[in-house]
Amino acid sequence: MRVCNNHPMEYDDTLVRQIIECVVVESKEKIKVVFIGSTEIEMVL
Secondary structure, X not given: OOEOOOOEOOOOHHHHHHHEXXXXXXXXXXXXXXXXXXXXXXXXX
């Protein structure tokens, strides 16, 4: 969790579960996060 001086950020499991459709493990080094509405983001680990 990252905290900024004026804008604290908190992890909200309920919100995350509402916006993420699925997480696809493509390899040991790469995952794909699929959001509701079919927006996809690939991430290198």
